Every structure is written in C-alpha cells, then in structure tokens.
Amino acid sequence: MDFKKKLSQELQPHMGEMTHEEILTTIEIPKNAEMGDFAFPCFKLAKVFRKAPNAIAEELAEKLVLTDAFEKVENIGGYLNFFVNRKAFAEAVIKEVMEQKQQFGSSKIGEGKVVCIDYSAPNVAKPFHVGHLRSTVIGNSLYRINEFLGYKCVGINHLGDWGTQFGKVIVAYRNWGNKEEIEKEPINTLLELYVKFHDEAEANPALEDEARGWFTKMEQGDEEALALWNWFSSETIKELKKIYALLDVHFDYYQGESFYNDKMDAVLKELKEKNLLQESEGAAIVDLGQFDMPPCLVQKKDGSTLYATRDITAAIYRKNTYNFSKCLYVTDYSQNLHFAQWFKVIELMNYPWYKDIVHIPFGRVTHEGRRIQTRKGNVVLLEEVLTGAVTRVKEIIEEKNPTLENKEQVAQDIGIGAVIFNDLSNNRIKDISFSWETAFSFEGETGPYVQYTHARASSVLRKAEIDVISDFNAEILTDDISMMVLKEIQHFPQVIQDAERKNEPSLITRHIIDIAQAFNRFYHDHPILVEDEEVKSARLAMVYVVKQVLSIGLYLLGIKAPEKM
C-alpha cells in the first residue's frame, strides 16, 4: 500500500545511479495540495545529467509511464508533482490501518537487537525535579518507540544512590531527623534534611567534616552508616515507584550507582593495564588533552571513585550482560562534557562498541520563568506538578462534564498526559518553560487537545453502534480535506522510524497534532452520522482509523487515551 515506495520504484529507472533509498528520502510531501500528493525535486539530478532541474523535470514528466496508483504528474519549477489516484489511495490507507489496528506503524527492523535505555536516574536525598521528569518521560517514550520497532528494550534506572550527600543526610538525620517522617514522606523529608544541612553548615563548617567522615565510613563498610544509607535508599525507591506508577513508567532494572561498588576495582585495574591512567596530585586521571577535553577523573586522592568511574563500569557491565546494539543515556545537556569524556575513555580502552553508546541530551526546564535549582528552595517537586495537574483537570471536569463516569481516572489520564505531552512537544534539546496555562489548554497544540480529539472519535463510533466497518466506498473520501487526513496517516509509520533514528519523540507529538487538526477539519465539514448509509460508513471508516492512529501515537509518548472525557 505504500504509495511512496511505489513511486520510488517507478522513478528509479530514470534516476541514473540513485538508489531506491536515496529516492525515497528525496520524495517530499507538499503542504499545498495543488502541488500534488508527492513531489520529487530534480535539483540533485542536475549535476548528474548536466542539465537544468527545470529541463529534467519537463523531460521526465513526459517520459514517465505511471501505474494506476497515480493519476498524473506535472512539472513545476524543477519539481515533479505527482497526483495519486485518490480512490485507490484512500482505500489502501484505510484498509491497512483496519487490518493492523494497534500495530499500524510497527516494524521488525529491530528484531534480534537489544537497546539499553538509561533514564530518570534521580538522586536519593536530593530533589526529584522537573529535569528528572523530562528524563523519565523522554526515556519512557524512547523505550516504547524502540519496542514498537522490534527492538528488545532494557530500561535501567541508574539512581544516584551513592555519594557525599549521604554523609550530609546522615549527619542531619542524627541531629534533627525523625523516623516516622521519613517513612511517611521519604523524598521530601530527606530533601529537607539535606537543605537544612547546608543552612546549618554555613554557620558551622565543622559539619562538613563530620559529613565527609560518615561517607568515608560508608565506603569502608561501616555497619551503622550502611544501615542508614540502605534505609534512606529503600524508602526513597518505594516512594519513587508510586510516582512511576502514576506516570505509567516502568524499569526492567534498578541498578543505581552503588550497584557498581564491587565492580570498579577491576575496571581501575584494566585502565592501568591499558596504560591509560596518570597520577595527578595523588588522584588517578585519564588524560584527554589531545582531544581538547579536561582529564577524566576516575579516582580521588583518598581512593574514592567518582560518577565517571561508575559510568564506565556500568557501560562495560551492560555490554557484557545485555549485549546491547545501542545504549542510550537520557540527561540534560549540562552533562554533555561528562558523557563526551567517559565515552572517549571507552574508546581508548579499545572497545569497538564505543560507537554504540549515545548521550541523548535535552534542554533545561524553567517553571513559569524561574530556573529550577536543586540545592536550596525554589524547588519544584515532581509530585507537586503531577498532583497539581490532576487537581486542575478535576476542577475543569466538575465544571464542564460533572456526570462523567470514572472521573478520577480520567482526570489523572488527562492531567498527567498534559504534563508529558508538554515535555515532548519541542525538539528535546530546546529549553522549555513549563506553564500551567499552556500545558492544560484544550485548544492549541496540547495533550488534552489530542486526547479530546481521540475521545470525540470514540464517541462517534459509540453512537454509530457498529463494531466493524468492513465495506466502505472509498470514492466518498476523495475530497481535499479527507485526502489531507489520509496523507498524514500514511506518513505515520515513517515518522515513528524517524523518531527512533533521531531519538526524538517530539516528531510523534507534532505529527499527531497534525492528524488531530486535519481530522477536526474533516469532522467540522463532513457530518458523519447521516441518513445515507454509504456516506455514513465511509466517514465512519475514517473516524475509526483516526482513532486507532491517535491512540498509537499517544501510547508511544507514554500517554493514555481515554474513551470518554
């Protein structure tokens, strides 16, 4: 059914050396329907044929003999513009979605390959802020996209569960802490202790030494220190799991930084054997001067290891354990240098898979214009954002649709969906400003808008009271507006593959907005539940496929698609 592929095959004999793949990527879909349904720019061919693109297009337009799939070809300004046979196109697109249902757009390209995805990774006893939310949401979407394309995914939560902050929290807990409070609200309480420690240490620097002492005890295996550390971590993970459940995010493994404590000696030894270690003021570094980077510090003077040491060790562990074909790391771009440095170390260690470890950086989040800080105050806790979102949607439902069944669940699906959608709306590298007003609007390019469009399609299908539409006259769906919807749908599988290749879920976000907008135009102009049975069933077929595609798109972003709202 793929008209683009078909076109590429028909073009190939006239394209000199150009491969099928090259032709496919050259074919464009014009935004303006007057320019046809597909367009082929002839500019690349100008060099090969030593002729002006105009002349090439003119010649080809005459020479090409097209099959039934296409009605005509025209040449305009160096472009070949192809017009599909609308009826055949509508029939093919709709039938394909009807057959594949929730699998439409899936593929086997990843079969037999493993992708490790390292995402979320908040730090115990530090805030889980909106930056971690972005990592969670982007990572989760990449997981679903890769899985949909046939890859086996391994989702890993590389929790920051080891480090000097524990020394601080132990000191704070022993001075000002309370057991019940930690059990009740671990993330907030530990954070408060952490913040209090910093406030107190300003006036009393001796606390810093005490904290360092406790972390050293942890590293030396002191029972009391480790028991506290273990308890802080496990209470935190318990609460994190509640947040992940709310987000419908899951991990195959919780392997935090401490998981590598007993695995780093071997790696340090290996680095030494490979002559990569140098001593610098008592510390061990890998010099990266010839790559224009500061050295990668792998062991401090006091023997303790660092964030980078644990990342190098974790990567080797993951390669040996899961044999990934790629391993993705989702963090904000402030860690670009960190990843560039230790990726280089893996390369210097002569591991050929250094090419398969990829940093997926994303922009920072500001909240209503303010920078989000981690250490003191002005912290937007994730929970606050999520529960705030749900409360807001509940209010809207009470106002607009108070008799809705299952109100709580729907409010949750929409509130959380809005936050996720907002996060995934722009190229991930862009900084985003989170604002309640834009994220929760039911108009404009938002999650609630797409969910609402999906619910609207579901409601029409419910009212029509037919389960399957097997027979429809595609001729009825050949007008300009219907064609616009169908073209977006036919393009959807390609968008999913692009999203995987570029690690960019926002391509899907934007595409389902396009589909929703095109469909709402269709819905506005074409009454669906009309007397004429033939017209009715064709339009219902359209509604059905749009509902399928929107629900797949939302799923790939990690968002629920309620039937009613």
Ligand code: ARG
């Ligand atoms: N815990 C780190 C942070 O909050 C993120 C860890 C990312 N993953 C990794 N393998 N380094 O910044």
